[in-house]
Amino acid sequence: MDxxxxxxxxxxxxxxxxxxxxxxxRAIAQGAAGxxxxxxxxxxxxxxxxxxxxxxxxxxxxxxxxxxxxxxxDFDENLRFVPQLAESWQIADDLKSIxxxxxRGAKFHDGTPIDAAAVKFNIERTMDRQRTPTNxxxxxxxxxxxxxxxxxxxxxxxxxxxQLLNIFAHGSAAMVSPxxxxxxxxxxxxxxxxxxxxFMLESFNPGxxxxxxxxxxxxxxxxxxxxxxxxxxxxxxxxxxALRTGSVDVxxxxxVQLIQSLRREQNIEVITKPGLRPMGFVIxxxxxxxxxxxVRRALNFAVPVQTIAERVFFGFARASDSPLAFNTRDYxxxxxxxxxxxxxxxxxxxxxxxxxxxxxxxxxxxxxxxxLQTSEGLFPGDVAVTEIAARAWQQIGIDVTxxxxxxxAYWDTLRQERANLRFDxxxxxxxxxxxxxxxxxxxxxxxxxxxxARLDVWNIGRYRNARVDELLRTANVTPDPARQTDxxxxxxxxxxxxAPYVWLQVNENATAIKRGVSGVExxxxxxxxxxxARG
Amino acid sequence: MPAxxxxxxxxxxxxxxxxxALVGTYVLIALIGDRLAPYHxxxxxxxxxxxxPDAAHWLxxxxxxxxxxxxxxVGTRFTLAVAFLSVVLAVTIGATLxxxxxxxxxxxxxxxxxxxxxxxxxxxxxLAIAIASVVGAGMTGLIVATTASFVPRLARLIRGRVLxxxxxxxxxxxxxxxxxxxxxxxRHVMPNAVTVIVIEASLLAGQAVLVGTAxxxxxxxxxxxxxxxxxxxxxxxxxxxxxxxxxxxxGIAISLLIFGFNLxxxxxxxxxxxxxxx
Numbered sequence: 001m002d003x004x005x006x007x008x009x010x011x012x013x014x015x016x017x018x019x020x021x022x023x024x025x026r027a028i029a030q031g032a033a034g035x036x037x038x039x040x041x042x043x044x045x046x047x048x049x050x051x052x053x054x055x056x057x058x059x060x061x062x063x064x065x066x067x068x069x070x071x072x073x074d075f076d077e078n079l080r081f082v083p084q085l086a087e088s089w090q091i092a093d094d095l096k097s098i099x100x101x102x103x104r105g106a107k108f109h110d111g112t113p114i115d116a117a118a119v120k121f122n123i124e125r126t127m128d129r130q131r132t133p134t135n136x137x138x139x140x141x142x143x144x145x146x147x148x149x150x151x152x153x154x155x156x157x158x159x160x161x162x163q164l165l166n167i168f169a170h171g172s173a174a175m176v177s178p179x180x181x182x183x184x185x186x187x188x189x190x191x192x193x194x195x196x197x198x199f200m201l202e203s204f205n206p207g208x209x210x211x212x213x214x215x216x217x218x219x220x221x222x223x224x225x226x227x228x229x230x231x232x233x234x235x236x237x238x239x240x241x242a243l244r245t246g247s248v249d250v251x252x253x254x255x256v257q258l259i260q261s262l263r264r265e266q267n268i269e270v271i272t273k274p275g276l277r278p279m280g281f282v283i284x285x286x287x288x289x290x291x292x293x294x295v296r297r298a299l300n301f302a303v304p305v306q307t308i309a310e311r312v313f314f315g316f317a318r319a320s321d322s323p324l325a326f327n328t329r330d331y332x333x334x335x336x337x338x339x340x341x342x343x344x345x346x347x348x349x350x351x352x353x354x355x356x357x358x359x360x361x362x363x364x365x366x367x368x369x370x371x372l373q374t375s376e377g378l379f380p381g382d383v384a385v386t387e388i389a390a391r392a393w394q395q396i397g398i399d400v401t402x403x404x405x406x407x408x409a410y411w412d413t414l415r416q417e418r419a420n421l422r423f424d425x426x427x428x429x430x431x432x433x434x435x436x437x438x439x440x441x442x443x444x445x446x447x448x449x450x451x452x453a454r455l456d457v458w459n460i461g462r463y464r465n466a467r468v469d470e471l472l473r474t475a476n477v478t479p480d481p482a483r484q485t486d487x488x489x490x491x492x493x494x495x496x497x498x499a500p501y502v503w504l505q506v507n508e509n510a511t512a513i514k515r516g517v518s519g520v521e522x523x524x525x526x527x528x529x530x531x532x533a534r535g
Numbered sequence: 536m537p538a539x540x541x542x543x544x545x546x547x548x549x550x551x552x553x554x555x556a557l558v559g560t561y562v563l564i565a566l567i568g569d570r571l572a573p574y575h576x577x578x579x580x581x582x583x584x585x586x587x588p589d590a591a592h593w594l595x596x597x598x599x600x601x602x603x604x605x606x607x608x609v610g611t612r613f614t615l616a617v618a619f620l621s622v623v624l625a626v627t628i629g630a631t632l633x634x635x636x637x638x639x640x641x642x643x644x645x646x647x648x649x650x651x652x653x654x655x656x657x658x659x660x661x662l663a664i665a666i667a668s669v670v671g672a673g674m675t676g677l678i679v680a681t682t683a684s685f686v687p688r689l690a691r692l693i694r695g696r697v698l699x700x701x702x703x704x705x706x707x708x709x710x711x712x713x714x715x716x717x718x719x720x721x722r723h724v725m726p727n728a729v730t731v732i733v734i735e736a737s738l739l740a741g742q743a744v745l746v747g748t749a750x751x752x753x754x755x756x757x758x759x760x761x762x763x764x765x766x767x768x769x770x771x772x773x774x775x776x777x778x779x780x781x782x783x784x785x786g787i788a789i790s791l792l793i794f795g796f797n798l799x800x801x802x803x804x805x806x807x808x809x810x811x812x813x
Contacts, residue, residue, distance in 0.1 A: 237775060257585070257777050288759055304581065311581045312599065376754050383770065384599050387760045402759050404672055 035535030036227035037517065039063075039528070040200030040239045040248035044207045044232040049189035050174035051125050051132045054530075059526045062171040062433065063252075065228055065529045067212050069195035072100055072119065072153075073165060077521040077529070079329075079435040081165050085114055085152075085175060085196070095160035095479050098168070102151045106219040107179035107214075109200040116147035121178040126149050131186075137457055138167045138434065153369035160477035162484060166434040198223040198531055202447035208232055214352040224519060224534035240512070244267060249517045249535065252528040254510040256316040256380070260510055272510045273318060276325045276432055276440075276524045279379055281372070281389065282414075282427040285461045286451070289351065289368065290424055296499035298347035302392045304339040309505045312381050312388070316510065323441065323495045327524050328380060330437035332489035334496035337503065345397050353397070361397035369399045375410040380507045382427055389502065414460050418452045421460075425502065430458055433525050437488055442472050445495055463500040551802025557795030565612040572605035576762045585778040595780040598770060606762035607788050613756075613763040614792065616674070617747035618740045621681035626736050628682070629689025634720055634728070635691070637697025646769065647690065653685035663746050667755040674757055681746045685739055692735055696728045703727075734804045741796030748789050764789050 043060035048068065055061020069220040074084035083089075086100040089267045106114040123145045126132050132139070141163075144156040155164070167173060182196035191200055198220065199212035200453045210230040212227065231248060239251040240258060244265070254270060262270050289295045292308075318326065320392040332354040353361040353368050359437055361368040370393065374386035383404065403423065414426060424497035430440040432440035443457040447469050471491040478484045496503075511522045564571065573593075579600045586596035594603040636647030654662065663684040670676035700706060701724065709719050750756055751765020759766070764785045771781030784796075 049632045236773060240776075255773055257774055261776060311584050374759075383759055387577075388579060388581070388599055390578055390760065404670070404758055406672075406756070408756065 034225040042253035049188040067199040073169040170434040279429040294351040301344035373426035554798025568608035574602040610762035625685035632690040633693025637694040738800035
């Protein structure tokens, strides 16, 4: 080293000294308030209004909403009900009303207080079918809201309704500042949300990035981190690299094949939790021969679901044994996920499909055909599982054509009028975002008002069973939880026997966190919650 | 330096033959690939998911335990079919447009040139993606999208060549003696533009492989479980960390084919183009 470079080094060190002192001071200051957090999200944020059609792009919208908005009732990470804006509540014995007592001192981000009038305003806003067309099974039963005094709100239904708590804990029950809506207009909230959550909006670039900052006046105390950035990163491999290089602190939807290798890395922690979304192929019951229960049971017997759960998902999934997922409230085992190709063939023969011509079964000269629809990248392992099922059905003599639909158009293909359904079977999974098994069963299996029209909720296959409808209706008016579980257990058994789905697996969700970051929660309903994160 | 010139010419011929041999091998595999494949391309072994290359599966197994070697062999036909058909179609449409525009000139030419220039403002791959998303996944979609993305480039090239040829004395003479437009085009203009077309077509074939597999990679390719290379590459990228062979092998198959087409195209240009022969 010559003299000149030594001098240069010394000069550099001298210049750097005050800087590093500054950094140190900043580090100490941040240590007290926590460090900002960046969350690499697998889905993009496009709208942030709980009303007006809700949060689009599940689950991104709900995850951001947990930071931006409070609800009357919150979930903990095991989906138990805990007070949030309501300090306490009381459900009437007849299940026809719920009375909330509001917390004192809670404020919206614009400084206005959260009083009974503001809550009434919000509930009425979401009740309005025109304004908020989604999540109707939980909102339709509410018929009136009253605000007898500043801190009391009463919501009423005309018939008994056992899911009153689930309604107000659901993400769509987020409270928006009425003043902000009056000042900026109905449409403003989607891009410029004003809620009362622990974080308030700093900047929003729809489809790319949302930055929220700590809300100093939050009733629960100032949050542990000063700022959270929600960064949309579509590709799983990119999310993982971003976490490895440290450009993000948290990522969701970690691919199952990477969990083991990530767990071996020192700086990364992976949390997994069984989800509440049972995956399956919904069967279009309006088309022959899939209107025949024997054929549908045969389809179920032919797919090696246990092997799929163990092998394709590396054990981070479990074969379904009920229309509900294992950890959903009121789940009850309804059957066994059996793989038995011989039994599948026998059932098809019983249904009249006996003549094998060129490896395809025929009945009255007609071949047994199937159009199998799948998405790509919308559900875990969707294309792979579809290819396995297709191969399994081909081996028992069904002529299967796979139709892969782009993920942006996928939901629309499922929600069509009966005449426009283009599939015999389609991959689908429903996530009960209020953790209620009753809500799940109602959304998927309650008869549609009109099977020819568009869907009421998610009864895509046009399932119709009067006994199931009756059980669901009774469960809704039953106050006794044990009795309710029995009713729903019976409904699950009947639905399982009717086989309106080819049941597949319940996946585990996986979220990875940089070591040193704490307080990140992974909820069974796919949400990764960063509102309590500390950097 | 006659010796040096000869070596140079021989080198160029090597390129031509190497390209032809490479492309020829792929064509052969496309024709008889399913008979060469040790397994059915859709046969799954769920107990050998992401299996590394071994004696039983030379190029390993994919995410649902299918033999990758067999899938690559059988998949050759999809990629080659897209390349050949789209180039043939693009040449037919592009040459027709170019001939008409270049020969007739005036408003016809202005219309053709306007359309071509408009399409040329959109990058080829973007244009292909846009068209493929409208037509939908499947072989037809792939071919239409790839064809359409090449038409403007060909039309412009051929129009330029035709403008040159039109001014040649023999063409002027033919017109003067009253030969019909169609006859002049077919007998005098077309044969003199063929060289340009052949060279461009062989170079475009490599490009078509690239565009076709890129569409497959983006999920706009053929329907599953068809073993199309781009789709295989796209599905494999999720497993890059744990099973790199799922990306590397289709990648090599695609690169070698493009390399073959490029060698062939360069070789043909050297052999056919009188200007580069000097």
